[in-house]
Amino acid sequence: MSRFIDLARKAAARRSRLPDDWNDWRQVDREQGPRPFQVLTVTSNKGGVGKTTVATNLAVYFRALREDLPILLLGLDDQTTIDRMFELGPKTSGETMTSALRARSFTSAVHLGQYGVHYVPSGPDIAELKREISDPFYLQAVLHRTDWHGLIIIDTKSDLEILSQNAIAASDLTIAVVTDHASLTEAKKVFDLLDTWKRPHERARILLSLVDRRIKFRDSESRDVLSLLISEIRRLDYPLFESFLSRSPKVESLQTNPAGRTLSILNAGKGSLVYRQMRHLADDVLNVLDESRSAGGSRGSLVAAASRLLRGDTDEFWGDPLLNAGAAGKVESPAVEHV
Ligand SMILES: Nc1ncnc2c1ncn2[C@@H]1O[C@H](COP(=O)(O)OP(=O)(O)OP(=O)(O)O)[C@@H](O)[C@H]1O
Numbered sequence: 001m002s003r004f005i006d007l008a009r010k011a012a013a014r015r016s017r018l019p020d021d022w023n024d025w026r027q028v029d030r031e032q033g034p035r036p037f038q039v040l041t042v043t044s045n046k047g048g049v050g051k052t053t054v055a056t057n058l059a060v061y062f063r064a065l066r067e068d069l070p071i072l073l074l075g076l077d078d079q080t081t082i083d084r085m086f087e088l089g090p091k092t093s094g095e096t097m098t099s100a101l102r103a104r105s106f107t108s109a110v111h112l113g114q115y116g117v118h119y120v121p122s123g124p125d126i127a128e129l130k131r132e133i134s135d136p137f138y139l140q141a142v143l144h145r146t147d148w149h150g151l152i153i154i155d156t157k158s159d160l161e162i163l164s165q166n167a168i169a170a171s172d173l174t175i176a177v178v179t180d181h182a183s184l185t186e187a188k189k190v191f192d193l194l195d196t197w198k199r200p201h202e203r204a205r206i207l208l209s210l211v212d213r214r215i216k217f218r219d220s221e222s223r224d225v226l227s228l229l230i231s232e233i234r235r236l237d238y239p240l241f242e243s244f245l246s247r248s249p250k251v252e253s254l255q256t257n258p259a260g261r262t263l264s265i266l267n268a269g270k271g272s273l274v275y276r277q278m279r280h281l282a283d284d285v286l287n288v289l290d291e292s293r294s295a296g297g298s299r300g301s302l303v304a305a306a307s308r309l310l311r312g313d314t315d316e317f318w319g320d321p322l323l324n325a326g327a328a329g330k331v332e333s334p335a336v337e338h339v
């Protein structure tokens with residue numbers, strides 16, 4: 001009988017291309033103690049809500065706000081925005097997200113990129129893994145093996161399939177990006193997933209993004225999209241970031257420009273509203289992660305860096321009066337941004 005179970009297990013492992021010792025290995029993972037890293041996922045089942053913009057720009061802001069906190073950015077999408085934003089030169093290895101996940105470690109696939117952010121090159125074939133991985137805790141075990149000391153940010157594709165589930169399962173905090181009613185409906189599924197795993201709703205938090213406050217409502221208690229969505233989220237009693245991101249032509253201009261690469265808001269968006277909003281969001285996210293760590297969510301030796309600014313090579317990049325002023329309070333939000 002046990003031989004039969006063993007054969008069945010090996011067959012299942014082959015189907016999913018997981019190693020035969022996978023279950024034993026996962027057991028070891030569960031028994032492992034403190035994690036020297038924290039994980040932040042940015043997700044939404046809906047496309048185009050600003051996930052990649054949030055994940056990539058948070059990475060840059062975190063590097064600026066906490067000099068001792070190494071950041072590793074991972075993308076579970078086949079799009080190449082992360083590479084276009086962070087690539088410093090020609091790739092030094094052929095490893096990608098796909099090959100690293102198959103190899104069960106990101107260690108040899110990690111590149112140092114722009115702004116001091118580490119990343120793993122995206123995998124154009126990463127969708128193949130959806131057929132190979134069936135365990136939502138696979139990525140968590142891979143991250144344990146990678147042994148990154150710092151913060152890992154994961155940008156998901158616009159689905160809640162197995163790879164996105166893996167990201168959420170591995171995360172101390174998941175940002176569920178919401179722009180409208182449709183994406184709020186999708187965000188509910190993230191909280192449902194946490195319920196399934198018997199995890200508290202505090203492990204996720206809604207971020208309102210691409211908010212266009214020029215849209216006003218007459219004859220309604222809610223004056224605009226922002227207040228309408230906030231009242232709906234409060235009714236549902238889901239955790240919500242106080243900071244939000246406005247729809248901004250500045251952000252769009254950072255994608256397509258003569259430089260031929262995606263520019264960061266911190267670097268190229270100075271003076272804009274989203275530049276300040278991102279700063280507040282970055283502070284808020286770091287505070288939530290700190291709280292989660294001190295509450296025992298993620299234990300261990302994650303670098304508890306002082307929240308002071310990195311002194312970089314150029315004043316152009318780091319010597320910014322707004323950032324140097326420290327916490328400047330919540331963003332007052334004019335309805336329209338002019339660039
Ligand atoms: N705050 C913003 N203001 C204006 N445009 C934005 C904002 N955030 C993102 N965008 C633009 O919206 C588009 C989609 O953004 P992004 O790629 O970040 O979304 P996504 O959720 O990652 O999309 P996908 O589902 O395709 O992965 C991009 O062109 C981006 O420049």
Ligand SMILES: [Mg+2]
Pocket residue numbers: 051052053077079155156157
């Ligand atoms: Mg994206």
